Amino acid sequence: MMHRKTLSAWPGVLEHYRAHMNWIPEGAKIVTLQEGNTPLIPAPRFAEQAGGGFDLFLKYEAVNPTASFKDRGMTAAMTQALARGAKLVICASTGNTSASAAAYAGRAGLRCAVLLPHGKIALGKLAQARMYGAEMIALRGNFDDALRVVRELGTRPGVEVVNSINPVRIEGQKTAAFEICDILGRAPDFHFLPVGNAGNITAYWRGFKEYHQQGMISALPHMCGFQAAGAAPIVEGHPIADPQTIATAIRIGNPASWEGATTAVSESHGLIESVTDTEILAAYSMIARLEGLFVEPACAAPLAGLLRKGRQGLIPKGSIVTVTLTGHGLKDPDTAMDQNKVEAQVVEPNVDAVLTALAD
Numbered sequence: 001m002m003h004r005k006t007l008s009a010w011p012g013v014l015e016h017y018r019a020h021m022n023w024i025p026e027g028a029k030i031v032t033l034q035e036g037n038t039p040l041i042p043a044p045r046f047a048e049q050a051g052g053g054f055d056l057f058l059k060y061e062a063v064n065p066t067a068s069f070k071d072r073g074m075t076a077a078m079t080q081a082l083a084r085g086a087k088l089v090i091c092a093s094t095g096n097t098s099a100s101a102a103a104y105a106g107r108a109g110l111r112c113a114v115l116l117p118h119g120k121i122a123l124g125k126l127a128q129a130r131m132y133g134a135e136m137i138a139l140r141g142n143f144d145d146a147l148r149v150v151r152e153l154g155t156r157p158g159v160e161v162v163n164s165i166n167p168v169r170i171e172g173q174k175t176a177a178f179e180i181c182d183i184l185g186r187a188p189d190f191h192f193l194p195v196g197n198a199g200n201i202t203a204y205w206r207g208f209k210e211y212h213q214q215g216m217i218s219a220l221p222h223m224c225g226f227q228a229a230g231a232a233p234i235v236e237g238h239p240i241a242d243p244q245t246i247a248t249a250i251r252i253g254n255p256a257s258w259e260g261a262t263t264a265v266s267e268s269h270g271l272i273e274s275v276t277d278t279e280i281l282a283a284y285s286m287i288a289r290l291e292g293l294f295v296e297p298a299c300a301a302p303l304a305g306l307l308r309k310g311r312q313g314l315i316p317k318g319s320i321v322t323v324t325l326t327g328h329g330l331k332d333p334d335t336a337m338d339q340n341k342v343e344a345q346v347v348e349p350n351v352d353a354v355l356t357a358l359a360d
């Protein structure tokens, strides 16, 4: 085989940040799809809508191998499952965890079962789980019910849970904070992200703190988490029995990493608030139109939060603000089509017909 030096320059997040991964078993085979190394995209037009006067960068996690940030944690969870000789990997999922688990399990040669809330999974995510070959089980219940069942199954021998209750998921996900600091050469002043099961806000805070302790950055960001108003247990201070929101990825009533989220917010002097589905949908359309970034509705929760905070004048002039865009818009085509009912005009194939159509 011909050797090409340029091939696979980026090895995936575990190899790249191996020095920060002391949990990886000696000699373990790394299960990777070369996740991570995602772009940090400037978004000046959106920043202007949020009052302006600060620099906004979007961590576009949609370009991970299965189109969400979940791949960062899944490379870790699947590497560990393989090293432990797991017979079956399982997860509860609002969609993206199952897509990622299915892909990485296939690559590792492990049997994978995903437990999904019946009827509430975005179309693209279902298509992914099917294509990657996971065994899909739909529960008559919500995500929280699915996670409860998974926790119980996880005590059986040979069964490995790859939800973010698995601590190495958080280890993999903290690399997104490292990448942001590596690109900026410092930490942001504010970091915004959506909060569902709260694994990611826990992971980012761990990543920023580790870099700070190791002298890689000299200051820490304020962590700003956003839940959907119908699924805002942390904001309201109690579990929500029947969480509801169009942002299915954060439709969670009893977050597993609840304490991680509240710790991140209090230690960083940040905040956690809720935004309505109306605000989410407005930001969802705005980011596509102003910045060319098609994201899934959950990503629009922190964007809606930024619009609110910026307009309230709570972002000091000259700040650097980063927002995690957690998953791709193509995962949820139904919401996109519902948002925009404008159909293409059908005309004859000649210049005059097109010009007439454009004149309207």
Ligand SMILES: *Cc1c(COP(=O)(O)O)cnc(C)c1O
Pocket: 068, 069, 070, 096, 097, 164, 194, 195, 196, 197, 198, 199, 200, 201, 249, 250, 296, 298, 299, 326, 327, 328
């Ligand atoms: C999983 C997920 C979230 C929520 O992340 P948590 O770690 O559960 O808080 C947000 N957006 C997308 C697209 C997700 O897949």
